Amino acid sequence: MDRRSFIKLTAVTGTSAALASCGVPENQLIRFVPDEDIVPGVAVWKPGVCPLCAAGCGLTVRVMDADADVARNGQLGVVRIAAAKKLEGAPNHPVNRGGLCARGQAAIQVTYHPDRITQPLKRAGERGDGRYEAISWDDALADVVSRLDGLEEAGNQRALAFLSRGGASHRAVLIEQFLARFGAPPPAVYELFGDEVLRRANATSFGREQLPTIDLANAMFVLSFGADFLGTWNSPVAQAAAYGVMRQGRPGIRGGFVQVESRMSQTGASADEWVPARPGTEGVLALGLAHVIMAAALRPASAAGRAGALVDGWSDGLRSYTPEQVEKITGVAAARVVRLARQFAEMRPSVAVVAGPPLAHTNGLFTAVAVNALNALVGSIEQPGGVFFTPQVDLAAALKMSGRAAGAPAPPFRLQREGADDPHIGDAQVLLVDGANPVFTAPRVWGVDQALAKVPYIVSFGSFLDEMAVLADLILPDHSFLEAWREAVPESGATVAVASVAPPVMRPLYQTRSTPDVLLEVGRRLRRPLNLPWQTFDQMLAAAFAALPSASPDADAWTDAQAKGAWSGPVPPGLGRAASLPAPPAARPIAFEEPRFDGDAGQFPFHFLPYPSSAFLDGSLAHLPWLQEMPDPLTSAMWSSWVEINPAAAERLGIGQGDVLEIASAHGSIRAAAVLTPGIAPDMVAMPVGQGHRTFTRYASGRGANPVEALAPMTEPATGALAWAATRVRVSRVGPPDGRLVLFAGGMREHVEEHR
Amino acid sequence: MCAAAVAAGAACSWYEPAASSTSIAPVGPALPGQPGGVFTTARPTVGAAVDDFLNRPSEPRQPIEFPHDVHVGKNVACEFCHEGVDKGPAAGLPSVRTCMICHEAIATDRPRIQQITALRDKGLDLAWQRVYGFDNEDSVRFNHAPHIRAKVECATCHGNVAEQTVAQRSVEHTMGFCVNCHNERQAPVECVICHY
Numbered sequence: 035m036d037r038r039s040f041i042k043l044t045a046v047t048g049t050s051a052a053l054a055s056c057g058v059p060e061n062q063l064i065r066f067v068p069d070e071d072i073v074p075g076v077a078v079w080k081p082g083v084c085p086l087c088a089a090g091c092g093l094t095v096r097v098m099d100a101d102a103d104v105a106r107n108g109q110l111g112v113v114r115i116a117a118a119k120k121l122e123g124a125p126n127h128p129v130n131r132g133g134l135c136a137r138g139q140a141a142i143q144v145t146y147h148p149d150r151i152t153q154p155l156k157r158a159g160e161r162g163d164g165r166y167e168a169i170s171w172d173d174a175l176a177d178v179v180s181r182l183d184g185l186e187e188a189g190n191q192r193a194l195a196f197l198s199r200g201g202a203s204h205r206a207v208l209i210e211q212f213l214a215r216f217g218a219p220p221p222a223v224y225e226l227f228g229d230e231v232l233r234r235a236n237a238t239s240f241g242r243e244q245l246p247t248i249d250l251a252n253a254m255f256v257l258s259f260g261a262d263f264l265g266t267w268n269s270p271v272a273q274a275a276a277y278g279v280m281r282q283g284r285p286g287i288r289g290g291f292v293q294v295e296s297r298m299s300q301t302g303a304s305a306d307e308w309v310p311a312r313p314g315t316e317g318v319l320a321l322g323l324a325h326v327i328m329a330a331a332l333r334p335a336s337a338a339g340r341a342g343a344l345v346d347g348w349s350d351g352l353r354s355y356t357p358e359q360v361e362k363i364t365g366v367a368a369a370r371v372v373r374l375a376r377q378f379a380e381m382r383p384s385v386a387v388v389a390g391p392p393l394a395h396t397n398g399l400f401t402a403v404a405v406n407a408l409n410a411l412v413g414s415i416e417q418p419g420g421v422f423f424t425p426q427v428d429l430a431a432a433l434k435m436s437g438r439a440a441g442a443p444a445p446p447f448r449l450q451r452e453g454a455d456d457p458h459i460g461d462a463q464v465l466l467v468d469g470a471n472p473v474f475t476a477p478r479v480w481g482v483d484q485a486l487a488k489v490p491y492i493v494s495f496g497s498f499l500d501e502m503a504v505l506a507d508l509i510l511p512d513h514s515f516l517e518a519w520r521e522a523v524p525e526s527g528a529t530v531a532v533a534s535v536a537p538p539v540m541r542p543l544y545q546t547r548s549t550p551d552v553l554l555e556v557g558r559r560l561r562r563p564l565n566l567p568w569q570t571f572d573q574m575l576a577a578a579f580a581a582l583p584s585a586s587p588d589a590d591a592w593t594d595a596q597a598k599g600a601w602s603g604p605v606p607p608g609l610g611r612a613a614s615l616p617a618p619p620a621a622r623p624i625a626f627e628e629p630r631f632d633g634d635a636g637q638f639p640f641h642f643l644p645y646p647s648s649a650f651l652d653g654s655l656a657h658l659p660w661l662q663e664m665p666d667p668l669t670s671a672m673w674s675s676w677v678e679i680n681p682a683a684a685e686r687l688g689i690g691q692g693d694v695l696e697i698a699s700a701h702g703s704i705r706a707a708a709v710l711t712p713g714i715a716p717d718m719v720a721m722p723v724g725q726g727h728r729t730f731t732r733y734a735s736g737r738g739a740n741p742v743e744a745l746a747p748m749t750e751p752a753t754g755a756l757a758w759a760a761t762r763v764r765v766s767r768v769g770p771p772d773g774r775l776v777l778f779a780g781g782m783r784e785h786v787e788e789h790r
Numbered sequence: 791m792c793a794a795a796v797a798a799g800a801a802c803s804w805y806e807p808a809a810s811s812t813s814i815a816p817v818g819p820a821l822p823g824q825p826g827g828v829f830t831t832a833r834p835t836v837g838a839a840v841d842d843f844l845n846r847p848s849e850p851r852q853p854i855e856f857p858h859d860v861h862v863g864k865n866v867a868c869e870f871c872h873e874g875v876d877k878g879p880a881a882g883l884p885s886v887r888t889c890m891i892c893h894e895a896i897a898t899d900r901p902r903i904q905q906i907t908a909l910r911d912k913g914l915d916l917a918w919q920r921v922y923g924f925d926n927e928d929s930v931r932f933n934h935a936p937h938i939r940a941k942v943e944c945a946t947c948h949g950n951v952a953e954q955t956v957a958q959r960s961v962e963h964t965m966g967f968c969v970n971c972h973n974e975r976q977a978p979v980e981c982v983i984c985h986y
Contacts, residue, residue: 065915068885075879075933099880105823106913113915114885153823168822499821545823 081599092127314629383419446754650724
């Protein structure tokens with residue numbers, strides 16, 4: 035017997051008997067008549083818009099013939115359709131320029147997910163137990179309409195609440211118009227890693243209530259305060275491409291990069307120098323640098339203008355932020371402060387970036403304003419190699435609608451209503467939910483689920499049964515992003531205004547409906563119709579894009595944008611969002627306040643840092659198995675949760691790699707496996723957010739632990755944003771490694787080699 | 791364990807480690823209207839995979855006994871039904887809609903035609919099975935269109951279908967078969983012409 039036959043025999047023996055009965059399943063399938071003519075085997079590429087984060091990257095989608103499981107007229111079967119098969123970055127898109135991150139690559143799994151909700155569902159069991167029965171679209175919409183008519187008859191329109199994720203988009207404008215015309219408060223917006231503090235700081239310092247676009251490509255020196263701009267923050271694809279140019283794209287020139295943070299992020303791992311500062315004191319370091327720059331007369335104090343004038347003691351040269359004083363507060367050596375300051379002032383153009391953990395403290399606004407002042411001092415605002423603000427189209431104005439005052443700060447997320455017209459969810463009679471999942475991403479101690487339990491009627495537009503959708507009384511599943519008109523209005527990532535848009539790439543697989551179209555239909559069917567001027571969402575988009583100037587001489591803006599997947603160009607007069615907000619009223623200047631932490635330092639000796647995971651961001655992507663399978667760039671962990679702890683601290687507590695730890699705050703405790711890493715301060719433990727879903731499809735349910743559950747209800751006072759890095763915890767070892775930590779290829783080679 | 795799962799008719803999960811947390815149980819009941827299953831594997835069943843591994847193609851069983859001889863005899867061109875043949879890699883199998891282009895009016899009294907008309911009226915299609923073709927694992931790709939452009943007769947590779955009712959696999963598509971013809975016609979025989 036030769037080797038080949040042997041392998042064949044061993045492969046077959048033992049299993050063939052069990053398999054013989056499987057049969058040919060094709061014969062049992064119902065096949066539907068295909069909806070369209072396609073040339074088998076020939077791929078076409080169509081534009082798309084990535085739905086997974088607010089960056090709004092453009093896609094190019096490969097579409098080919100395929101047999102797909104679909105639902106038609108209530109029957110499941112197989113049909114040969116033109117199916118989306120692969121996503122890539124759109125080469126000409128002004129934000130991502132052909133790039134696409136790993137998360138975007140995995141977005142294709144949203145459409146074909148086996149646990150996708152395929153039709154309207156009505157709750158059949160207790161709230162939260164996940165038992166649903168089928169309902170027709172007609173009955174489902176009639177149900178919603180009768181509830182809303184009920185509110186209207188009772189004159190209680192304010193009891194309609196809408197919960198969504200933030201970000202500017204035409205979809206958000208439609209939601210705002212729907213609510214305003216019905217008489218309900220504006221939508222409540224909840225985003226765990228929402229950057230409200232940075233937006234508010236930019237409004238205060240520069241009059242721009244938005245995230246910055248960093249011109250990394252032209253910078254010579256980048257000083258980042260906690261911003262994970264290569265991994266999870268803002269527009270990572272645009273930033274990573276520009277970062278590549280800064281480091282390697284200019285012959286003979288390599289830009290310098292220093293990262294200040296107390297837990298090494300994916301971005302920090304790329305830096306020339308990693309500077310750990312005590313949590314919540316990063317702003318002091320920024321002002322320390324500004325002090326040195328002004329004291330050495332490298333730049334005059336007046337160069338910082340309004341951004342500097344906001345800071346207490348700026349005009350006197352920040353005398354209370356001497357390098358020695360800064361060392362005492364931040365733990366960064368005085369000599370290092372002086373050296374960094376000289377580098378920052380002399381390696382021009384230089385730029386400072388701040389985001390993430392430094393702003394997730396009770397003094398986050400101070401930190402952001404301090405870094406803004408440092409940027410202004412060296413003249414890096416709206417200059418090559420500095421900070422830009424992407425011009426924004428006022429979407430409501432383009433549709434000739436009245437919207438929220440342009441550039442006005444978004445109201446904070448609140449469970450209970452304060453002012454009569456404040457957004458809320460807790461006092462609602464009817465709650466509509468689009469995308470947000472605060473049950474998972476808000477601290478348990480806020481009591482989101484208790485507040486939702488009091489809402490009599492919850493409607494979810496979700497495609498998956500997550501912790502929020504499972505509380506819904508009615509689920510009206512949205513199309514996947516490849517099956518419907520999609521759009522996004524990127525807040526940053528380009529120096530010109532951008533609006534991404536794409537027509538449906540493929541026909542819907544199931545009996546789902548596009549949520550904007552559902553809202554428009556509900557608006558028409560109400561007893562007192564809302565008179566929204568569009569029949570369908572694409573009509574609304576056509577109207578909005580018609581107001582923009584065309585980027586091509588051959589086609590109008592709408593046709594051109596559909597073909598390319600994006601519109602970009604100068605904002606026509608009258609359609610721009612306010613270029614500059616007025617300076618805030620002369621309040622007292624902003625000064626350093628000690629960050630406040632929840633938990634006594636004696637009882638809870640560690641700072642606790644939950645951070646957005648590279649794979650799942652805030653956990654909304656944990657249902658995609660490709661992302662579960664993706665090794666974390668720093669620890670190589672996958673399919674699991676882990677706690678990062680400094681080896682010195684671990685030794686003191688007798689903790690080894692993979693040991694099961696209990697992390698307890700005053701508000702809750704979680705268990706996860708230990709990962710020993712030198713890239714974290716000895717008085718800190720960090721944990722990625724994203725796992726620990728109670729229910730979120732077969733891939734994420736019951737896997738790992740959710741660090742947000744243990745967070746304290748600390749907030750940044752000016753914005754009301756959750757200060758998610760302001761909780762202290764104690765750490766205890768509860769057991770040896772038990773297999774819950776899965777590392778790629780069995781472990782970190784460096785670690786094994788070092789400790790041999 | 792997997793063999794048991796297959797025998798029980800359940801899908802096998804090969805890669806994911808078991809859920810790690812003990813305290814939280816996933817919410818269980820299936821939702822109405824979900825097709826279920828896992829992400830598509832290369833083979834519908836392990837049995838099909840074994841057959842494939844042993845190079846043991848199953849005899850195609852067509853949903854209706856389609857008479858190629860009658861259609862070719864009436865001078866219906868091959869590409870009328872296999873319309874992708876001069877456009878791309880796959881010739882394609884016609885949907886019932888293609889049949890109805892003619893049979894809306896022609897031979898409507900025959901039982902087989904009434905059968906497919908009824909299918910069409912229900913919105914259903916014919917589940918044709920492939921007779922020829924390569925699998926991904928064969929690491930070879932074939933593109934019909936350039937062969938049509940080079941005026942290779944359909945019969946060269948598919949036999950004389952004018953003499954067949956239901957299409958039979960009358961020519962074995964081995965590598966030698968391809969290379970011989972390429973040599974005769976001085977078509978390229980570099981590996982990457984087909985293996986890419």
